[in-house]
Amino acid sequence: MSKISNGLLASALITITLLSNMAFSQERDRRSPPRKLTAEQSRVAASNYQKYCALCHGENREGHKNDHAPSLRSKSLMESGIAHQILRPMQYGREGTAMGGYLNEVGGPMTLAETWNLTYWLFEQAGYDRLKFSTNPVLGDIKRGEKVFQEICASCHGKQGEGITGPALMNQSALAHNTDEFIRYAIQEGRQGTPMQAFKNTLSAADIDNITAFLRSKSMGLVEEKPVLRALPEPKDYIVNKHGDDPNFDLKDGMYVLSKDLNDALNAKKKMVLLDTRVTSVWQTAHIEGAIPFPYYADLDETVAGIPKDVQIVAYCSCPRAAADHTINRLRARGYTRTAVLWEGIFGWMHLGYPVRRGDIAGVND
Known part of the structure; x- marks a missing residue:
């Protein structure tokens, strides 16, 4: 291939990358805030947080109080996907982790309305605007993504993504409810105030895509279940x-x-x-x-x-x-x-x- 052809190819790749990044940036418009809680709803939500969540997530939502529970006030988390990315694990838990389900339909102590209100309360307390993410897939080289994951991520998140000092990443429920762009943004921006650093300055955009694609590849085979609850002992x-x-x-x-x-x-x-x-x-x-x-x-x-x-x-x-x-x-x-x-x-x-x-x-x- 000639030097001219090589130059044209390089220019084309740069152009595609710039357009891709521009599209990603444009997609992340600010979303309108969620509904405003009443004073009574906020009071109950604050009480529920201290009662059910503070033991692991910290009294001030700082995270990593126990069991490496994530921060619930980190900017990159609270601006990227509230409510479902917080609501679903609160309601149904994360199978294979210490996070149980707190919705009464699965045996937990809170009603559906209470889980929604607690989610909105967390967002209000954080004080950040919401970003808009698309549901478009993030494409990447899965094999390359696995290699980088094992080199960079496994020491905290585990070789199988099971979670060590960092949260479990290959949990089927998490992958079902988190979009590709949500995952990519977490890798790119990190989680402020936690050990999770931002990798946007240490990894290439392509490798962030590759890790995202690798994690997404582990989401196949999820089977939703309905609970059939057994009677509590007397x-x-x-x-x-x-x-x-x-x-x-x-x-x-x-x-x-x-x-x-x-x-x-x-x-x-x-x-x-x-x-x-x-x-x-x-x-x-x-x-x-x-x-x-x-x-x-x-x-x-x-x-x-x-x-x-x-x-x-x-x-x-x-x-x-x-x-x-x-x-x-x-x-x-x-x-x-x-x-x-x-x-x-x-x-x-x-x-x-x-x-x-x-x-x-x-x-x-x-």
Whole structure:
């Protein structure tokens, strides 16, 4: 090929890139703000945030308080896609992560209106204008995107996108509800106030496209499910192995029981109470056999009814310990001294190969 042809080809590629970037920029017009909450709606939303969200996302929405939960005030997040990118994980959770579903339809504590209002409240608190993103695909070299992802992203997000110190990225629900441009913008701009840096000055625009295309390639095969909720246990069912002996755990730091010791005690039919301190929706999906739903945000005056003080209590969550620590500390302040927290959490428990009871949630065709 001649030097002239090479020059023409290079000019054409530059022109295409500039036009593409211009189109991307033009597409991101400012959107009109969402509906304004009433004073009462804002009050309830603020209360719900502190009750349900602050434990992991922080009292001031700063994120990474526990379980590497993302910031809910980062400029690049709050200007790019509210409401669905916040609403859907709040309502239905992220399967395979510590984020459970908070919508009452899946066993959570909030109504549909409350989840919408909390979403709008988060946007109002952040104080940013919304950007307009298209639903057009971002095209790129998937194989190249995988290579760059493993080099740049995997140390925080995991080789399989499962999340380590950064959020899970290859979660099917996340990929179903986040558009390509939403993903691309997050890579490009980062998440202000968090460890997620902006890559617009360190990666080429093409490689940002490539990573986006690679992540999108992992979204095939999503099957939406409707929950079929099982009945919650009654107080008469709270004690596991009612006629068994006390487990007499040797607690780590006076607080924690190891998965091996708990599993051995359950196999030996030891007497105890197991508290699943996660949002009830994830108890519905899977829990340790015999555990009762005891959400970290629950009113203790209501939930302790039927919980004896003279029986060993073991609480667990998926953080692996934040919600369970919070719950046990509250119980100890109430005089429940025979208490412990599962050290590895339920994810660690399952990864070690110990059994869980699957809930009655199943796919139901419309």
